[in-house]
Amino acid sequence: MRTRYLACLSVAAICLAGCTGFWDPPSSSGGGSGSTTLTSGDFYVLNIATSQMVGLYVNAGTLTALPGSPYTLAAAPIAITVAPNNAFLYVSTAGGIFIYTVNTSTGQLTLANSGQPISTDPATAMQVDATNNWLVEGVSGAPTLFAIHVNSSTGLLVANTEETVVLPSITGQTPTLQQVAVSPDDTFVLVAMGSVGTATIPFNPNNANPFGTVGTIGVKNATGAALSVAFDPIPVGSTAPRLFYIGETVATSGSSNTGGLRAFNFSTTQEISGSPYAIGGLAPYSILPFSTGDFVYVVSRQTSSSQTGVIAGFSIVSANSAFALTALGSAFATGINPQAIVEDNTHAFVFAVNFGGTPDLNGYTLDTTHAGYLDQVITSATGTDPVQAGAMAALH
Numbered sequence: 001m002r003t004r005y006l007a008c009l010s011v012a013a014i015c016l017a018g019c020t021g022f023w024d025p026p027s028s029s030g031g032g033s034g035s036t037t038l039t040s041g042d043f044y045v046l047n048i049a050t051s052q053m054v055g056l057y058v059n060a061g062t063l064t065a066l067p068g069s070p071y072t073l074a075a076a077p078i079a080i081t082v083a084p085n086n087a088f089l090y091v092s093t094a095g096g097i098f099i100y101t102v103n104t105s106t107g108q109l110t111l112a113n114s115g116q117p118i119s120t121d122p123a124t125a126m127q128v129d130a131t132n133n134w135l136v137e138g139v140s141g142a143p144t145l146f147a148i149h150v151n152s153s154t155g156l157l158v159a160n161t162e163e164t165v166v167l168p169s170i171t172g173q174t175p176t177l178q179q180v181a182v183s184p185d186d187t188f189v190l191v192a193m194g195s196v197g198t199a200t201i202p203f204n205p206n207n208a209n210p211f212g213t214v215g216t217i218g219v220k221n222a223t224g225a226a227l228s229v230a231f232d233p234i235p236v237g238s239t240a241p242r243l244f245y246i247g248e249t250v251a252t253s254g255s256s257n258t259g260g261l262r263a264f265n266f267s268t269t270q271e272i273s274g275s276p277y278a279i280g281g282l283a284p285y286s287i288l289p290f291s292t293g294d295f296v297y298v299v300s301r302q303t304s305s306s307q308t309g310v311i312a313g314f315s316i317v318s319a320n321s322a323f324a325l326t327a328l329g330s331a332f333a334t335g336i337n338p339q340a341i342v343e344d345n346t347h348a349f350v351f352a353v354n355f356g357g358t359p360d361l362n363g364y365t366l367d368t369t370h371a372g373y374l375d376q377v378i379t380s381a382t383g384t385d386p387v388q389a390g391a392m393a394a395l396h
Helices: 011-016
Strands: 043-047 052-059 062-065 077-082 088-093 096-102 109-111 125-128 134-138 144-150 157-166 179-182 188-192 198-202 215-217 226-231 243-248 260-265 284-289 295-300 308-319 322-327 332-336 338-343 349-354 361-366 374-380 389-394
Touching (some): 052 077, 077 389, 125 179, 134 179, 188 226, 188 243, 226 284, 243 284, 260 284, 260 295, 308 338, 332 361, 332 374, 349 389
Parallel strands (some): 077 125
Antiparallel strands (some): 043 052, 077 088, 088 096, 096 109, 134 144, 144 157, 179 188, 226 243, 243 260, 284 295, 295 308
């Protein structure tokens, strides 16, 4: 692991900055043997109520602030994304989208573009494509998806170029953009659009306008809504992902927790047998396909009986080009109203943030006995509560 400037990261210095309760001692749960001595990669959390961004990592089992953290934002934050090359990070706020350069040796961020937003859009969701040349983003309530052309080295605008595509609507309903995902092979974009369903958009980063003709995957149930989307990683020896996912409300039956995970074959765009899969909650806000391609996790913001959310996990198996998901034998605890889940770039940790706190942040390692199970090893505040931790992104 790389050298850290530990003098800048002392607990005392952070506490003097006013982060009461920030360093709760790590706790373990999940019935496994996850290690609390591992060191994670860097990740960043948006605290909406305090208009701050905090940079964090786990140092030998202890959650630690990165140099320069916390960062005061010009307006309440909404969304965050890191470019695949780790050179820059975007934060969407009520005042527009701001760009930070990333010091990959220390994790410290520097506000770029002379502190001015590169776009006035208060983007609800955004992602940088695999070439690091396009920032794909959209605004809730606006039936348009944008692709902002940026410099792959600096992240700054290229000649103020912005391309658009109009999202589809259905009779009596307009799209409400919830989440955006760009496929890792840079050929497709998915947009969760609430009750309208999910937009499927061909994508070519080499074209002046990278968007193709929009298609739609309707919701499974007429009263449901698409809230989240994600793509599998590209397997070793392949050029494209195997599956993509849509998280929907009212997608399953047989239980009061009717949220579901839908899984589709990437090459055929056909829903796989057995989909949708029950997730033990109502609102699938975030989907994490694990980097190994063996597991996928879904964060549900609440259950039918509680505002405390839950993480459902599934193993992925394939035979003769057919895929199937199998639920892990346990759900994994979160705090109140979890909203996002990420994997760190050491592939040893999974982190989730909770808008309602108790705690703001959960950190998990992979269980060494039960494949795919998550062992909780970190519970922590991310500032002086209540902070409403609403989004996060990790370095790749």
